[in-house]
Amino acid sequence: MLGIKALPREEIEAIFSLAKSFQEISTREVKKVPALRGKTLINLFFENSTRTRTSFELAAKRLSADVVNFSASSSSLAKGETIIDTVKNLEAYHPDIFVIRVGSSAALYALTQHTEASIVNAGDGRNEHPTQALLDMFTVSQQLGSCEKLKVLIVGDILHSRVARSNMFGFRKFASQIILCGPPSLVPFDCAEEGIRVEYDLDAAVESADVIIMLRVQQERQTSAFFPSLREYSKNYALTPRRLARARKDALVLHPGPVNWDVEIHSSLKWRVHPLILKQAENGLAVRMAVLFSVGTKKRTL
Amino acid sequence: MLGIKALPREEIEAIFSLAKSFQEISTREVKKVPALRGKTLINLFFENSTRTRTSFELAAKRLSADVVNFSASSSSLAKGETIIDTVKNLEAYHPDIFVIRVGSSAALYALTQHTEASIVNAGDGRNEHPTQALLDMFTVSQQLGSCEKLKVLIVGDILHSRVARSNMFGFRKFASQIILCGPPSLVPFDCAEEGIRVEYDLDAAVESADVIIMLRVQQERQTSAFFPSLREYSKNYALTPRRLARARKDALVLHPGPVNWDVEIHSSLKWRVHPLILKQAENGLAVRMAVLFSVGTKKRTL
Amino acid sequence: MLGIKALPREEIEAIFSLAKSFQEISTREVKKVPALRGKTLINLFFENSTRTRTSFELAAKRLSADVVNFSASSSSLAKGETIIDTVKNLEAYHPDIFVIRVGSSAALYALTQHTEASIVNAGDGRNEHPTQALLDMFTVSQQLGSCEKLKVLIVGDILHSRVARSNMFGFRKFASQIILCGPPSLVPFDCAEEGIRVEYDLDAAVESADVIIMLRVQQERQTSAFFPSLREYSKNYALTPRRLARARKDALVLHPGPVNWDVEIHSSLKWRVHPLILKQAENGLAVRMAVLFSVGTKKRTL
Numbered sequence: 064m065l066g067i068k069a070l071p072r073e074e075i076e077a078i079f080s081l082a083k084s085f086q087e088i089s090t091r092e093v094k095k096v097p098a099l100r101g102k103t104l105i106n107l108f109f110e111n112s113t114r115t116r117t118s119f120e121l122a123a124k125r126l127s128a129d130v131v132n133f134s135a136s137s138s139s140l141a142k143g144e145t146i147i148d149t150v151k152n153l154e155a156y157h158p159d160i161f162v163i164r165v166g167s168s169a170a171l172y173a174l175t176q177h178t179e180a181s182i183v184n185a186g187d188g189r190n191e192h193p194t195q196a197l198l199d200m201f202t203v204s205q206q207l208g209s210c211e212k213l214k215v216l217i218v219g220d221i222l223h224s225r226v227a228r229s230n231m232f233g234f235r236k237f238a239s240q241i242i243l244c245g246p247p248s249l250v251p252f253d254c255a256e257e258g259i260r261v262e263y264d265l266d267a268a269v270e271s272a273d274v275i276i277m278l279r280v281q282q283e284r285q286t287s288a289f290f291p292s293l294r295e296y297s298k299n300y301a302l303t304p305r306r307l308a309r310a311r312k313d314a315l316v317l318h319p320g321p322v323n324w325d326v327e328i329h330s331s332l333k334w335r336v337h338p339l340i341l342k343q344a345e346n347g348l349a350v351r352m353a354v355l356f357s358v359g360t361k362k363r364t365l
Numbered sequence: 366m367l368g369i370k371a372l373p374r375e376e377i378e379a380i381f382s383l384a385k386s387f388q389e390i391s392t393r394e395v396k397k398v399p400a401l402r403g404k405t406l407i408n409l410f411f412e413n414s415t416r417t418r419t420s421f422e423l424a425a426k427r428l429s430a431d432v433v434n435f436s437a438s439s440s441s442l443a444k445g446e447t448i449i450d451t452v453k454n455l456e457a458y459h460p461d462i463f464v465i466r467v468g469s470s471a472a473l474y475a476l477t478q479h480t481e482a483s484i485v486n487a488g489d490g491r492n493e494h495p496t497q498a499l500l501d502m503f504t505v506s507q508q509l510g511s512c513e514k515l516k517v518l519i520v521g522d523i524l525h526s527r528v529a530r531s532n533m534f535g536f537r538k539f540a541s542q543i544i545l546c547g548p549p550s551l552v553p554f555d556c557a558e559e560g561i562r563v564e565y566d567l568d569a570a571v572e573s574a575d576v577i578i579m580l581r582v583q584q585e586r587q588t589s590a591f592f593p594s595l596r597e598y599s600k601n602y603a604l605t606p607r608r609l610a611r612a613r614k615d616a617l618v619l620h621p622g623p624v625n626w627d628v629e630i631h632s633s634l635k636w637r638v639h640p641l642i643l644k645q646a647e648n649g650l651a652v653r654m655a656v657l658f659s660v661g662t663k664k665r666t667l
Numbered sequence: 668m669l670g671i672k673a674l675p676r677e678e679i680e681a682i683f684s685l686a687k688s689f690q691e692i693s694t695r696e697v698k699k700v701p702a703l704r705g706k707t708l709i710n711l712f713f714e715n716s717t718r719t720r721t722s723f724e725l726a727a728k729r730l731s732a733d734v735v736n737f738s739a740s741s742s743s744l745a746k747g748e749t750i751i752d753t754v755k756n757l758e759a760y761h762p763d764i765f766v767i768r769v770g771s772s773a774a775l776y777a778l779t780q781h782t783e784a785s786i787v788n789a790g791d792g793r794n795e796h797p798t799q800a801l802l803d804m805f806t807v808s809q810q811l812g813s814c815e816k817l818k819v820l821i822v823g824d825i826l827h828s829r830v831a832r833s834n835m836f837g838f839r840k841f842a843s844q845i846i847l848c849g850p851p852s853l854v855p856f857d858c859a860e861e862g863i864r865v866e867y868d869l870d871a872a873v874e875s876a877d878v879i880i881m882l883r884v885q886q887e888r889q890t891s892a893f894f895p896s897l898r899e900y901s902k903n904y905a906l907t908p909r910r911l912a913r914a915r916k917d918a919l920v921l922h923p924g925p926v927n928w929d930v931e932i933h934s935s936l937k938w939r940v941h942p943l944i945l946k947q948a949e950n951g952l953a954v955r956m957a958v959l960f961s962v963g964t965k966k967r968t969l
Contacts, residue, residue, distance in 0.1 A: 395705030
């Protein structure tokens with residue numbers, strides 16, 4: 064499996080320490096190091112995501128790699144080519160790194176069998192989104208000193224969220240406790256296992272949290288049985304000033320972005336929470352530079 | 366405001382003198398200078414424009430900058446993200462220059478408040494398109510020696526044209542006189558102010574002009590009340606051989622391109638007018654290199 | 668005409684010998700040589716093709732050229748600009764190489780009259796696709812030592828295939844014999860001329876072939892009179908284990924990709940034929956590097 068689940072804690076810490084040194088590059092006059100000069104990265108997105116792709120593209124360019132964007136919707140996939148044939152064909156060009164977003168972890172795993180290149184998982188269905196969790200954890204450890212023994216509350220559509228899953232795997236490696244909160248249809252009770260608690264009442268759940276991760280609501284899911292009404296969702300699970308007042312003063316609020324203001328987070332909290340959310344995006348670039356650097360020289364997967 | 370209106374004449378002249386030196390780079394064997402090496406330019410187009418984007422992209426690459434194209438239609442804007450949140454997120458990557466096309470000048474102005482990067486206006490609604498005017502004026506000054514004290518006739522849909530506005534601001538800084546010509550529905554009489562004359566009869570208007578700027582007809586506007594009939598528009602406001610014969614022999618004919626032949630300009634004039642229109646495109650690259658170079662090292666807006 | 672037809676045999680051999688030396692670059696740690704540094708390549712695709720464009724893009728980047736992708740559908744062509752005006756406008760930027768895919772050879776030929784840049788034909792309607800044939804022939808000569816005096820069987824929709832045409836021109840320059848096979852509606856009898864034989868029975872046709880080129884079925888043509896039924900096509904013209912057993916043991920099977928498995932080639936043959944088809948893609952990159960290198964320094968067309 065590609066993701067945080069299989070990543071040893073020491074490697075997470077190594078990525079953080081690399082990311083720390085890469086953070087500085089993006090503030091230089093010359094925002095570029097020759098670390099991956101002459102390496103080829105292919106951004107292979109079978110599902111659209113301008114933001115994640117752009118972040119990887121910039122990370123690669125700041126390391127001097129050559130980047131080719133291959134959006135599968137515009138390719139011959141429309142002509143009936145399989146995902147594996149697409150990768151095999153691109154493999155013929157001897158890329159060094161594939162950054163892949165694909166609809167299922169089975170598909171992603173299959174792809175790893177057909178390439179000598181390193182693969183970075185940019186989201187595999189509902190399974191994992193490891194660089195998002197790494198940037199969340201990196202942000203937390205920059206703010207609080209470490210990810211160790213924290214109470215991490217994750218709020219929203221846990222059932223469908225690869226961001227939630229990757230963060231759950233990640234924070235637990237640092238002996239942090241996870242509290243999951245959301246409507247029962249989206250937070251199955253059987254999520255609860257060692258290190259994970261389920262809580263349906265957000266007012267209660269925020270109280271002890273060191274970190275509050277608000278998940279993005281995929282509005283396209285509203286029509287399904289999971290989301291009977293957006294208004295009711297927000298009433299019960301949006302972060303409001305009243306709810307945030309119940310939390311610890313120094314609690315961190317994260318969101319993978321882009322925020323649907325007034326759906327996940329009340330817009331009157333923007334001044335309070337947006338700076339850290341933007342810091343997440345900034346850290347995302349440094350974390351992705353670190354990941355690309357560490358997979359760019361020998362075959363590895365993440 | 367970002368645009369020619371706020372740009373001092375001396376800065377326009379400084380851009381022209383830079384552009385002159387950059388013209389030569391594009392004719393070299395090695396069409397590249399390291400002027401912006403390690404700088405990041407984000408082409409952020411909330412409205413589609415392959416031509417303008419390509420021109421900026423190439424200008425940046427010839428200065429060795431890293432370029433990322435961010436087309437907002439394919440991004441999470443579709444997911445309801447605001448324009449400002451998009452810029453704030455990209456700002457987290459510490460770009461040096463944003464080249465932005467957006468639907469209104471209010472939106473563009475708002476964006477300037479959320480970035481440390483330089484911003485180049487690539488078209489803000491009906492307001493301005495400064496690099497287009499700069500390349501028009503640069504072309505004129507290369508052909509006629511200067512933009513000083515000329516009679517500049519602008520023909521077409523003045524009401525909706527950012528190209529017309531930017532040129533009006535620009536040429537007047539050089540004591541040139543502007544004559545606006547087009548159907549009354551598209552050339553409001555109250556345009557007339559110091560240095561601007563309105564004329565509804567193109568036959569008369571061409572007679573004294575040193576420079577004739579033919580605006581592009583946005584054919585998608587035909588259905589509105591402004592454009593009752595394309596044929597009637599052309600009959601009255603297309604540049605025809607008969608009309609051009611009334612003009613001064615050395616009158617320059619410009620067009621921002623692409624020309625709708627037989628709509629704005631009679632196709633039998635192509636041999637006469639197209640070379641200079643293509644020269645405009647060529648000069649556009651040099652002018653954009655000059656603009657990017659001058660904003661690429663410290664925060665500025667244009 | 669741009670294509671293999673007009674390319675002397677000596678130049679084909681020169682490209683092969685360049686391609687051989689470029690093959691090695693893509694397996695290096697640093698996959699990049701400065702051969703075309705400071706040169707500009709414009710990928711100008713009036714018809715969509717992610718695969719061919721990506722191959723040219725990577726080839727150019729490995730030679731250190733600057734690449735701009737200009738997809739004509741997203742450009743102002745939608746606004747009624749002609750193909751020639753588009754090229755003239757891009758010509759103003761002094762590119763060194765245009766890689767062009769366009770719907771007809773007349774259009775491509777016309778474009779050559781309006782640029783000082785080298786032009787590489789990436790497919791001109793039904794006429795030619797020269798780099799595809801070069802990579803096919805390069806693959807054959809790497810496998811069999813040369814393209815000399817072979818029997819080359821081409822199977823499928825010959826009538827509409829630029830791949831077939833370019834290969835026919837190419838292999839005949841090396842005194843190879845061409846056998847065309849497919850349904851009579853797609854393989855006109857009058858194709859037969861010196862060095863070309865038409866054969867409607869695939870079982871018979873495979874027997875003596877040294878090289879079997881399976882063409883891709885354009886499924887969008889099924890609705891036309893040419894393709895009454897895909898099932899019937901496959902029954903008669905797909906490569907099956909039984910048919911391949913009739914061929915010489917060392918016969919090479921090529922396909923321009925992507926394969927519609929079970930339409931052109933039975934999927935149970937994948938293990939046997941896919942490795943060489945992927946080798947074609949790999950060779951395609953080296954051949955395109957060779958072509959770009961040889962046209963990148965002085966004006967030439969292919």
